[in-house]
Amino acid sequence: MAGFDDLASERSKAQFDVEEMKVIWAGSRHTLEVSDRISRLVANDPVFRKDTRTMLSRKDLFKNTLRKAAHAWKRIIELRLSEEEAAELRFYVDEPAFMDLHWGMFIPTIKGQGTEEQQQKWLPLAYKMKIIGCYAQTELGHGSNVQGLETTATFDPQTDEFIIHSPTLTSSKWWPGGLGKVSTHAVVYGRLIIDSKDYGVNGFIVQLRSLDDHLPLPGITIGDIGMKFGSGAYNTMDNGVLRFDHVRIPRDQMLMRVSQVTREGKLVQSNVPWQLVYGTMVYVRQKIVSDASCALSRAVCIATRYSAVRRQFGLQSNGIETQVIDYKTQQSRLFPLLASAYAFRFVGEWLKWLYMDVNQRLQASDFSTLPEAHACTAGLKSLTTSATADGIEECRKLCGGHGYLCSSGLPELFAVYIPACTYEGDNIVLLLQVARFLIKTVSQLGSGKEPVGTTVYMGRVEQLMQCHCAVQKAEDWLKPSVILEAFEARSMRMSVASAQNLAKFDNQEEGFLELSADLVQAAVAHCQLIVVSKFIEKLQQDIPGKGVKGQLEALCNIYALFILHKHLGDFLSTGCITPKQASLANAQLRSLYSQVRPNAIALVDAFNYTDHYLSSVLGRYDGNVYPKLYEEAWKDPLNDSVVPDGYQEYIQPILKQQLRNARL
Ligand SMILES: CCCCCCCC/C=C\CCCCCCCCCCC/C=C/C(=O)SCCNC(=O)CCNC(=O)[C@H](O)C(C)(C)COP(=O)(O)OP(=O)(O)OC[C@H]1O[C@@H](n2cnc3c(N)ncnc32)[C@H](O)[C@@H]1OP(=O)(O)O
Numbered sequence: 001m002a003g004f005d006d007l008a009s010e011r012s013k014a015q016f017d018v019e020e021m022k023v024i025w026a027g028s029r030h031t032l033e034v035s036d037r038i039s040r041l042v043a044n045d046p047v048f049r050k051d052t053r054t055m056l057s058r059k060d061l062f063k064n065t066l067r068k069a070a071h072a073w074k075r076i077i078e079l080r081l082s083e084e085e086a087a088e089l090r091f092y093v094d095e096p097a098f099m100d101l102h103w104g105m106f107i108p109t110i111k112g113q114g115t116e117e118q119q120q121k122w123l124p125l126a127y128k129m130k131i132i133g134c135y136a137q138t139e140l141g142h143g144s145n146v147q148g149l150e151t152t153a154t155f156d157p158q159t160d161e162f163i164i165h166s167p168t169l170t171s172s173k174w175w176p177g178g179l180g181k182v183s184t185h186a187v188v189y190g191r192l193i194i195d196s197k198d199y200g201v202n203g204f205i206v207q208l209r210s211l212d213d214h215l216p217l218p219g220i221t222i223g224d225i226g227m228k229f230g231s232g233a234y235n236t237m238d239n240g241v242l243r244f245d246h247v248r249i250p251r252d253q254m255l256m257r258v259s260q261v262t263r264e265g266k267l268v269q270s271n272v273p274w275q276l277v278y279g280t281m282v283y284v285r286q287k288i289v290s291d292a293s294c295a296l297s298r299a300v301c302i303a304t305r306y307s308a309v310r311r312q313f314g315l316q317s318n319g320i321e322t323q324v325i326d327y328k329t330q331q332s333r334l335f336p337l338l339a340s341a342y343a344f345r346f347v348g349e350w351l352k353w354l355y356m357d358v359n360q361r362l363q364a365s366d367f368s369t370l371p372e373a374h375a376c377t378a379g380l381k382s383l384t385t386s387a388t389a390d391g392i393e394e395c396r397k398l399c400g401g402h403g404y405l406c407s408s409g410l411p412e413l414f415a416v417y418i419p420a421c422t423y424e425g426d427n428i429v430l431l432l433q434v435a436r437f438l439i440k441t442v443s444q445l446g447s448g449k450e451p452v453g454t455t456v457y458m459g460r461v462e463q464l465m466q467c468h469c470a471v472q473k474a475e476d477w478l479k480p481s482v483i484l485e486a487f488e489a490r491s492m493r494m495s496v497a498s499a500q501n502l503a504k505f506d507n508q509e510e511g512f513l514e515l516s517a518d519l520v521q522a523a524v525a526h527c528q529l530i531v532v533s534k535f536i537e538k539l540q541q542d543i544p545g546k547g548v549k550g551q552l553e554a555l556c557n558i559y560a561l562f563i564l565h566k567h568l569g570d571f572l573s574t575g576c577i578t579p580k581q582a583s584l585a586n587a588q589l590r591s592l593y594s595q596v597r598p599n600a601i602a603l604v605d606a607f608n609y610t611d612h613y614l615s616s617v618l619g620r621y622d623g624n625v626y627p628k629l630y631e632e633a634w635k636d637p638l639n640d641s642v643v644p645d646g647y648q649e650y651i652q653p654i655l656k657q658q659l660r661n662a663r664l
C-alpha cells in the first residue's frame with residue numbers, strides 16, 4: 001500500500017547509520033536514552049492526549065492544560081524524575097503552560113538576581129511549587145523599551161516597605177504568561193523610587209494571590225488578556241493583565257544582587273553590572289534558540305515524510321506517479337529547511353555552552369563576556385525564530401492542501417510558534433542590539449583592544465576587506481575555508497560600510513535611526529556567519545557512525561550555500577564573490593540536493609520523534625496517510641450528525657425560497 005511501502009523503501013536506501021545520527025542530534029547517548037524513554041512515557045499516558053485540542057473552547061482547553069500540568073507534576077514526583085527528565089517531560093507534553101514561566105523565568109530570575117538570603121528563602125518554596133511565579137515585565141505601553149516601564153516601587157522608610165503602584169493605564173502589566181489565572185507570585189519589574197528620585201528599573205517579588213483561596217490580594221487587579229492567534233496553540237497559556245493600587249511589600253523583596261536599598265533608604269551598588277537585571281532574558285533567549293531547532297525539525301519531519309508518500313503526475317513505466325519529493329523545486333524548498341534544523345541544533349548546543357561559561361565567569365566576578373553573550377543570544381534568537389516561523393509555513397505549503405488541515409499538525413505548530421518572533425524581544429529590536437555591538441567592535445579596531453569571541457574574525461579586517469574568493473569550479477564551494485572566508489568577508493564589509501555611513505552623521509543616534517534597516521542586515525550577516533562557523537566546528541569533532549559525517553557535511557554545505565543564494569545581493573554587492581562564482585555555488589547546491597535525496601527520510605527519522613509528539617497524520621512514521629486522513633475527518637464534531645444543526649432554521653428556508661422562486 002502507498003505510504004507503508006514508500007517510507008519502508010526510503011529507509012532501506014539510507015547511506016548512513018541512523019542510530020548514530022540520533023545520538024548526534026540528541027547531543028549524547030545519555031540524552032538520547034532519556035529523551036526516548038520520556039517521549040514514550042508521555043505518548044502512552046492518556047492524560048497527555050492532544051488530538052482534541054483544536055476543538056475545545058478556551059475554558060475547556062485551559063482546564064485541560066491545568067489537568068495536564070498537575071498530572072505532569074504528579075508523575076515527576078512519583079517517578080522521582082531528575083531536572084533533566086522533568087524538562088524532557090515538559091517538552092513532550094508539548095503544551096505552553098504556566099509551568100514554563102515558573103521554571104523558565106521566575107526561578108532563574110531569583111537565582112540570577114537574588115542575594116544568597118533571598119535565594120534561600122524563595123527557592124525552596126518555588127522548587128516544591130508551594131508558590132507559583134511568573135515574570136511580569138512588559139506593560140500595556142512598553143515592552144521593548146524596558147527603561148520606559150512605568151510601574152513604580154517607592155521606598156517608604158517609615159515602614160521599611162516598597163509601595164508597588166500602577167500610576168497609569170499604560171503601566172498595567174500586560175502579557176506575562178501564567179499571570180492571568182494561576183500565579184501566586186510574580187517578579188515585577190518597576191522603577192525604583194527613593195526619596196522622589198528615580199533609580200531606574202529593578203525586579204521585586206510580589207505576592208499576587210492568597211495561598212488559601214487564590215483570590216487576588218488587596219490592591220491587586222488581575223485577569224487574562226484574551227484569546228490569541230489560532231485555535232488551541234498559545235491559548236493554553238493565561239497571559240495576563242495586572243494592576244497595583246499602592247500594594248506594600250517588605251524591603252527585602254526587592255531583588256538585591258545588583259543593587260541594594262538599606263534600612264535607611266540608601267542605594268548601594270554592588271560590583272556586578274546593572275545589565276544583570278536583564279539576565280533572565282539572556283538565559284531564555286538561549287533556550288529559545290534550542291527550541292527553534294525542535295520546532296523546525298518537527299515541521300520538516302512532517303513535510304519530508306509526506307513528500308515521500310505523496311505522488312503527483314509523471315506516470316512512470318511501472319504505472320506509478322512521481323513522489324513529490326523527487327521534484328527539484330520541492331527539494332530546493334525542503335532540504336535547506338532540513339539543513340537549517342541541523343544547523344540550529346548545533347548553534348543551540350554551542351550557545352548553551354556559551355551561556356554556562358558566562359554564568360561561571362559571573363560567579364567569579366568576571367563580567368567581560370556579558371556583552372558578547374547578550375549580542376549572541378539576542379542575534380541568534382532573532383535569526384533562528386524568524387527562519388523557523390517562515391520554515392513552518394513553507395512546510396505547510398510543501399504539503400499542499402492537506403497541510404492546511406489541523407490534522408496535519410502544521411497550522412497549530414505555526415500558531416503556537418510565531419510569537420517566538422516577538423516574545424523575549426522583538427526580532428528587529430534584538431538585531432539592532434547586535435548592530436550596536438558590531439559598530440562598537442568596528443570602532444575599536446586598531447585601538448589595541450582585540451575583538452573577542454565571535455568577532456575575532458574582525459581582527460583580520462585588512463585581509464577581509466580585500467580578499468577575493470578562490471572558487472573556480474563548483475566543488476571548490478565544498479571547502480570549509482572557502483565558505484568561511486566568503487561569510488566573514490561579507491559580514492566584515494557590511495559592518496564596516498555601516499560604520500562608515502554612520503560616521504557621516506554628526507549625531508550618532510540620529511544616524512543609527514536613519515541607517516537602521518542596513519544595520520539590521522549587517523547583524524543578520526554576522527549571525528549567519530556564527531551559525532555556519534559553529535556547524536563547521538561541529539564537523540571537526542570526532543563523529544562516529546558509518547556515513548554520518550558525510551551527511552552532516554552535505555547539510556552544512558546546503559545551509560551555507562542556500563544562505564549565500566538567498567542573500568546573493570550582499571555577497572555580490574560587497575564584492576566577496578563574482579557572478580560566475582555565484583552560479584557555481586548554485587550548481588553545487590543542486591548536486592548536494594541529489595546527494596541528500598536518498599537519505600532524506602532517514603535524516604528526519606534521526607530526530608526520533610514519536611507520532612504523539614508530531615501529532616500529524618501527514619508525518620506518521622508508518623506513512624499510512626490516506627486511510628488515517630479519511631478516518632480523522634469523520635471524527636470532526638460537525639460529522640456527529642448527518643444533517644447539521646441549523647438546517648431547519650437556515651438551510652431549509654433558503655431551499656424553499658428557491659423552490660418558490662423557481663415556480664414563479
Ligand atoms: C507540564 C508541566 C511540566 C513541569 C515540568 C517542570 C520542569 C520544566 C523545566 C523547564 C521548563 C523551561 C522552559 C523554558 C522556556 C521559557 C519559556 C519562554 C516563554 C516565553 C515567554 C515570554 C516572556 C517574555 O517575553 S519576557 C519579556 C521580554 N522582554 C524583552 O525581551 C524586552 C526587549 N528589550 C530589551 O531587552 C532591552 O530593553 C533592549 C535590549 C531593547 C535594550 O534597550 P535600550 O534602551 O536600547 O538599552 P538599555 O536598556 O539602556 O541598555 C543599554 C546597555 O545594556 C546592554 N544590554 C541590553 N540588554 C542586555 C542584556 N539582556 N544582557 C546584557 N546586556 C544588555 C546593551 O548592550 C547596552 O550596553 P552598552 O555597553 O551600554 O552598549
Ligand SMILES: Cc1cc2nc3c(=O)[nH]c(=O)nc-3n(C[C@H](O)[C@H](O)[C@H](O)COP(=O)(O)OP(=O)(O)OC[C@H]3O[C@@H](n4cnc5c(N)ncnc54)[C@H](O)[C@@H]3O)c2cc1C
Pocket residue numbers: 101135136137138141142143144145174175176177234239419422423424425426427428429432516
Ligand atoms: C505570547 C507572548 C508571551 C509573552 N510573555 C511575556 C511574559 O511572560 N512576560 C513579559 O513580561 N512579557 C511577555 N510578553 C511580552 C513580550 O516580551 C513583548 O511583546 C515583546 O518584548 C515585544 O515588545 P512590544 O510588544 O512592546 O513590541 P513593540 O516594541 O511595541 O513593537 C512593535 C513594532 O515596533 C518595532 N520597534 C519597536 N522598537 C523599535 C526600535 N527601537 N527600532 C525599530 N523598530 C522598533 C518592532 O520591530 C515592531 O515591529 C509576551 C508576548 C507574547 C506575544
